[in-house]
Amino acid sequence: MQRGYWIRSKPLYDSLVWQTPAVAHLVVAGGEGGIAVLKLFQQMYPKDPIQVLYADLPKAEKNYSDILQQIVLEELDICDSEESLLENLEQRLKDCTMGTHFYVAGSEAFMWQVLQKTRAAGVQDVDVQKELCGTLARPVYCVHCKTITRDVHHNVFPCSNCGRHLFVRDHFSRRLGAYMGVMVDAEEPGNIPQIEEVYP
Amino acid sequence: MSILNVKVADVEQVTDMVKHFTLVEENGQPLPRFSGGSHVVVSMNINGRIHRNPYSLMGSPENTDSYHISVRRQENSRGGSVFMHDGIEVGSKLQITYPVNLFSLSKLGKKHILVAGGIGITPFMSQIADLKRLGDDYEMHYAFRSAEHGAFVEQLKQMCGDRLHLHIESEGQRINFNNLLSNQPLGTHIYVCGPEPMVNALLLTAKDLGWPKTHVHSEQFLAPPIGDSFQVQLVKSNMEIEVPGDMSMLEAMEEAGLEPDFLCRGGACGRCEVEVLECDGALMHNDHYLSDAEKASGNKIMPCVSRARCQKLLLNI
Numbered sequence: 299m300q301r302g303y304w305i306r307s308k309p310l311y312d313s314l315v316w317q318t319p320a321v322a323h324l325v326v327a328g329g330e331g332g333i334a335v336l337k338l339f340q341q342m343y344p345k346d347p348i349q350v351l352y353a354d355l356p357k358a359e360k361n362y363s364d365i366l367q368q369i370v371l372e373e374l375d376i377c378d379s380e381e382s383l384l385e386n387l388e389q390r391l392k393d394c395t396m397g398t399h400f401y402v403a404g405s406e407a408f409m410w411q412v413l414q415k416t417r418a419a420g421v422q423d424v425d426v427q428k429e430l431c432g433t434l435a436r437p438v439y440c441v442h443c444k445t446i447t448r449d450v451h452h453n454v455f456p457c458s459n460c461g462r463h464l465f466v467r468d469h470f471s472r473r474l475g476a477y478m479g480v481m482v483d484a485e486e487p488g489n490i491p492q493i494e495e496v497y498p
Numbered sequence: 499m500s501i502l503n504v505k506v507a508d509v510e511q512v513t514d515m516v517k518h519f520t521l522v523e524e525n526g527q528p529l530p531r532f533s534g535g536s537h538v539v540v541s542m543n544i545n546g547r548i549h550r551n552p553y554s555l556m557g558s559p560e561n562t563d564s565y566h567i568s569v570r571r572q573e574n575s576r577g578g579s580v581f582m583h584d585g586i587e588v589g590s591k592l593q594i595t596y597p598v599n600l601f602s603l604s605k606l607g608k609k610h611i612l613v614a615g616g617i618g619i620t621p622f623m624s625q626i627a628d629l630k631r632l633g634d635d636y637e638m639h640y641a642f643r644s645a646e647h648g649a650f651v652e653q654l655k656q657m658c659g660d661r662l663h664l665h666i667e668s669e670g671q672r673i674n675f676n677n678l679l680s681n682q683p684l685g686t687h688i689y690v691c692g693p694e695p696m697v698n699a700l701l702l703t704a705k706d707l708g709w710p711k712t713h714v715h716s717e718q719f720l721a722p723p724i725g726d727s728f729q730v731q732l733v734k735s736n737m738e739i740e741v742p743g744d745m746s747m748l749e750a751m752e753e754a755g756l757e758p759d760f761l762c763r764g765g766a767c768g769r770c771e772v773e774v775l776e777c778d779g780a781l782m783h784n785d786h787y788l789s790d791a792e793k794a795s796g797n798k799i800m801p802c803v804s805r806a807r808c809q810k811l812l813l814n815i
Contacts, residue, residue, distance in 0.1 A: 320708035321680075396682040397708035420608040420685015425710040 305468035311409075311430040314338045314401045321397035323348045326387055326412050328380055329355035330432025331404030332362020338401065339369055348372040349390065353383040355408070357449065358432060380408065384415055391419040403429040407437040407448045410475025423472055434497040438466050439476035446476045453496045454482050463490050466497075502529065502538075506590045507564060512649045516617060517583055518556075521565045524591065528562040532597035534628035535621045535689075535717070538565065539595040539763055544581050547745075548752065551578040552719045552764050554691075555597055556623035556650075560631075565594075568649065570617040575721050576744055598761050601691070601717035603628055608685030610636040613673065613700060615692020616643070619650060621717060622691065626657050637661055639678065641692070644668035675703040689715045719764030722746035723784055725805045731812045732756070733775060747801035751815070758801065758815060765803035772813045774799050779808025 314334050316323065323346060327335045332352060350370050354361035363376045377383035400421060402412045409430070413423050435449040445459035450466060457464050457479065464479030471478070483489050508520035523529050532555055542549045557566035569582040586592070601621050603610060610629060612622045619640055629636045638658045642648045645666060654662050665671040679688065679700075688709070690700045697716050704714045727743045732751070741750040748770055751758050761769040765785030774781065774797055783793040785800035792798055799806075799813070 318708070319706050391684060394684050396679070396684060396686050396713065398684070399708060420606065420683075422606060422710070422712050425712055 305470075307470045307472075308468045309406075309428075309470055309472075311428045314403060314427050314429045316341055316344045317399040317427065318344050318346075319397075320344060320346050320399045321395060322346050323399050323401065324390065324394060325350045325401040325403075326383070327351070327362075327402065327431075328353050328383065328404040328408040328412075329358030330360060330362075331402070331408065331429070332360075332366055332431075334401075334403030334429040334431050335366060336362065336369060343372075350374045351377060351383055351387055351390070353377040353380055355380060355404075358405075360432075380411065384411060387412065387415050388418075391415065391421075394419070400426040401429075402426055403431050405433050405435060405449070406430060407435070407475070410437065410472070413472070414475060436466060436497050437476040438464060438479040439471065439474050440464055440479050442481055446474065447479070450477075450479075451495050451497045452493050454490060454493045455479075465491075500596050501541075502594050502596060504529075504565070504592050504594055506586055506588055506592065509586065509588055512568065513647055515571050515647070516568055516649045517571075518566065518568045518649075519582070519586065521567065521592065521594070522563065529565055530596055531562055532559050532624070533599050533602055534559055534625035535601035535603065536597035536599040536624065537601075537621070537719075537762065538567070538597050539760075540567070540582075541593040542578055542581050542585075544577055544585075548749070549576065549578045549581070550749075550760075550763050551582075551721075552762050554601075554621035554624070554717075556620045558627040559624055560627065565597075566623075568617065568620050572721070576724065578721075595761075598767070600762055600767050601625075601689070601715065603632075603634075603689075604687045604713070604715070606685070607687040607713075608635065609683060609687070610634060611639065611678065611682070611686060611688045612636060613639045613641075613678075613688065613690040613692070613696075615641045615690075615696040616647065617649070618690075618692030618696075619654075620691075622689070623650065623653075623657075625689070626654075630657070637663060639663045639665060639673055641665040641667065641671075641673055641696070675700050676707070679703055679707050679709065687713045687715065689717075691717045694718060717766060718786060719762060719766060720784060720786070720803045721764075722749070722803045723805070725782065726807065728806050728808065728811065730806075731810070732815050733812055734815050741805070746803060747799075747805065751801065756815070760802060763802045765800055768800070770800055770802050771798055772801055772815050773797060774811070775814050776810060776812040777806060777808050778810045779806060781806050781808075 440457040443460035447458040465482040467478040469478040503524040504521040507522045510518040553567040572579045761767040768787040782805045784803040
């Protein structure tokens, strides 16, 4: 990003902090997002009921389910995959009422999968606390073949479906939960800039 | 600002205090479409002075033949509502602004709870038409002092059926906001329009129960309060004007021939915001638009409803 230049759609993330007053709290984390949950539980707990949903993820460098089971004495549900976590979340959202606060932590791709579920339940993205953990890897949407490639680490990468070399932009779609990827050598086929790992 | 010339096609005395006016375009043209919750600002020439009051549109947004507004008679005010009651009859001509919506339904909502106190029912009449068209889940809670003050109850019963909940104060029925706001499903939005204590009580309850601000909507138009007169220097216009006690700063600027921006004229929308360059006394902020921090910092003022008590006030306009 250039100095003084800013793409409005680029999401910014914070650290999780308990939001009060509330009637209940639902915390959802995957993989390295576990560290944000541990940090949350170093703060003074709110008195309202707390539920935590967590899944170890195969791509994460570190997973936290063992530590969380020792630390989180509230209702903790360890799921065995991201898919089962999202299914579990969908069920729980049906019983949540207004006044429940939501917290999500993990990679960007993980968080926006969770946000699709909360949004479908009528929760606005801005009302969910979000903490980015572990990696800056981006989910990227190919504007040519409309495929989303998860965990992109480089400024330019080959689309997982059509193979075009895509340049990763900062433009972000909340609906799709992905950054925009556009063919980098459309005007001069084969002229591909130096590929660098900018989203470690 | 675009103006619509209308004439009064019908006047109906709804309750002792409330009159309902049907407005049609002067030349029989269709009126612009609007969305539920919109208002128009009606200009009135009262003894040579122009008053402009906002009124919610009550009709169905699908009806472009006529607009419907209702006015509650306010005896101890600056005369706009009394003028509408006593001075306007079938055939009277009026100028109104195009509709503006500061109180629209959230399209993301899964359920909508509408709460009205007294004449605050008016914006909901057009919102209900929208909700019925969208097929959304809603509840209409309508509180009023006593049976004879319940304007439009029969019409509401027809529109809402069992979604209508009446709360008649003289019969000991008050809305319990805590019960109303507890255990509502995710995605519920609440909308309130009515007297200030009622709106404030609801906003406070929503906050205490953890409702996010994005789900709580309120509309209150304030009449410009009467105060002491004061002098204002308008720097860009190179003018000094006096704001009389019974006139707002916005009206005083208009009297002086300026055309400042405005939309709601009730301290809600923020359109008329003016930068304060210097003030040697106290700004009396009466609006709902500026945050407490902005009010405290004293750099901005809403001339539609706010005043000042000072010797010297410089505005950047």
